[in-house]
Amino acid sequence: MFTVTCLAILVVMGIALARAFTGPTVYDRILAVNMFGTKTVLFMAAYGFLTERPEFLDIALVYALINFVGVIAVLKFVERYPPPSAHSDE
Amino acid sequence: MMTLEHYNYWVVIFLMMAGFYILIDSNNLIKKIIGLNIFQTSVFMLYISLGKVAGGTAPIAAEGIKTYSNPLPHVLILTAIVVGIATTSLALALVIRIKESYDTVQENEILELDQIADEGPQA
Amino acid sequence: MTFIIDALSWVFLMLGCFLGISGAVGIFQFKEFYSRVHAASVTDTLCVFFIMAGLVLQSGFTLVTVKLVLAVALLWFTSPVASHALIHAAYLTGLKPKLTTTRKEAAKRGQS
């Protein structure tokens, strides 16, 4: 059951990554990266159970924290230095 | 299963070459630093791949576990990551100073400005 | 007893996976930024809850459970705040939502 969960989360991560590649706006990329980070936390938690050593959940906690701080940093940055064209960054 | 046995190494080589390509092809100093980071991470991944043992788990002793992966590469890479961010920040600081004195971070423009400065007194 | 717990975790994990995948399809398929945020942020919280609940059922009552609960709490606090900040920043810097009309409304407007 953890196998199925891990694979499903990997699929979600792949789709989020595709959105991060295609954009088209800066905010789409931020959204995709944020989603990627959340799914990484879930993946790490499920993977710990898959390998039968779930005590390494600290890593998942760190991911959750860092992901939040990273997204806030990116948003503050976008506010302070607005991108030349807000609608597309290609 | 020759391919799968070496898949990790080949991905490492691809990443290393991608970082190398960015480093020599890119004109923007910040992108060069990101290329250097990719190159660096590929080396990390090579070390960690070498340390993995089939059937082993993380090298933190627990009851009922016989095989552990090799802890030595982990130690080397752990400190290398922190040193990596320290050197990256030094490089970024240099880039900021270059931007302040040349007003550009494009390599070719910096070289042109240098050339003008060198030839300046004669002209 | 173990059978019931296993069955429950299966149900929870699969529900979580379903929500996660629907969110991913949402951010990939929707045409416009604000609907994509909607798809991602709404499914996210419940997906986290279901997957972590499925894992908690398997872990029993140990330190692992506490860490899982902490992770859920952390994600529940941070994820909506991040979505809020994202939309706020997007709106402030001039990305306006596209307001589309349905075919019926357009037809009505055409008649009047």
Place this chain on the structure above:
Amino acid sequence: MSNINLLIDIVLLTMLVFTTVAIIRLRSLFAIVMLSGVYSLLSANIFVILDAVDVAFTEAAVGAGISTVLMLATIGITGYEQKKRRNHNWIAPLTVVLITGAVLVYGTLDMPAFTNPNDPIHLHVAPRYINDSPTEIGIPNMVTSVLASYRGYDTMGEVIVVFAALIGVLSLLGIREKSSAPLHAEPPARPILQVMAKFMIPYIILFSLYVQFHGDFGPGGGFQAGVIFSVAIILYTLTFSQQDAMALVPPRVLKRFAAIGVLIYGGTGVVSMFKGGNFLDYNVLVDDPLHGQHYGILIIEFGVGLTVACVMMLIFFAFISRGDKNP
């Protein structure tokens, strides 16, 4: 490595390859920085799958957190866009890269198979660490015991390198503690973010202390704890203001503490010399060698954590105070 782990490994590595290709192709530096954050999250995942939990911990905290923040601060100063280049020649670099890559791939054909337990690397030194360190040092996390005790010299060198990098950054950029009136309008304060940050910062600091002192038993240690602690201060700076953060942790004090951390590390070595052992030989610190190892590792990990936390905060302050000067 069972099949499912191998499958996950391959899927993640493939995602990594795609991310790298996207980084090469994109022009916007901002998008590239976002993707390099994803890149380090992915590589942290791969480290977990390859059993390197400590490394994954560090990579997640450093790569996705600090590195992204510093890169963003830099492109805020230097500008978003890469300029297009005329008569851009991409054939020569590509040829060089392809030839080098081909040589390296040829070299891997002689490499021992991935995860084979009889590889030369697993036959020397490592068995000693794996079999003896839990009894010899007395702590379960072998990475910590190798890092802090067996190879304590190396780690001290690394800490000094981090400290030297700080000196470099400070002499290049410096920190403006009392910046004049900001030249551009401050973005409006965000009450929701501020409440959230106030709520979270104590827990982040608590978590960093847990990581610091639980590093003997699980993944963690001074390097990771220092980075997580500095992330708490970075969150405070981002949601409030730079002046508030500098009033909370004044850079003058941080500079002293960064040096004190290195001194604690070196001092432990000197104390063990005075006690009749070698430099950084913790066995002689107290009467019982096992207790000596425990104390020694705790003290030097504290020194590492102190230095890393102070260095990361100071570098961050240096970058953003420079950004305030040039909007």
